[in-house]
Amino acid sequence: VPVAMWDFDHCDPRRCSGKKLARRGLIRELKIGTRFRGVVVSPKAVTVVSPNDRDIITRDGLAVVECSWARIDEVPFSKIASPNERLLPYLLAANPTNYGRPWRLNCVEALAAAFYLTGFDAHA
Structure with missing residues (x-):
């Protein structure tokens, strides 16, 4: 299954879950x-x-937007449009930055949740 992300360089590259996936070759940067x-x-x-x-x-894969929740208003969502944009249901973040906050998942958490909800348990 193709996995991709748009990276807006808002995060610390050493702590960023999306960048860690990219460094390991597990995600394609768009x-x-x-x-x-x-x-x-x-x-x-x-x-x-x-x-x-x-x-x-x-057929076409799964993608996320790698950005800071604190700077979400700076993201030009019109330039990363897809015919299949989806929202995650109410989930609590487990990452150290936003632990316990609803909907404040990092990239890895968002990908895992989307994979799990769509039946790709092994990918999650």
Whole structure:
């Protein structure tokens, strides 16, 4: 399953979960303006990730937006649009920066949640 992210360089590269995945070759970095046909986990989405998204993820992959929650208003979401933007359901973050805060997941948590919700337990 293709996994990708748009990185806005808001985070400390040593602590950033998305950058750690990139350094290990586990995620493809997308340039701003690059379209992605798979499911994109986005805080601006209206539709929630569901098992119905499994076919889209199988065919086209899963992507996240790597940015700081404190600077979310600076992200040009119109330039990373996808026909399949999805919102995660109410989940609490387990990362050290936003521990216990609802919806404040880092990239790895968001990817794991989306994979799990769509039936890709092994990827989660």
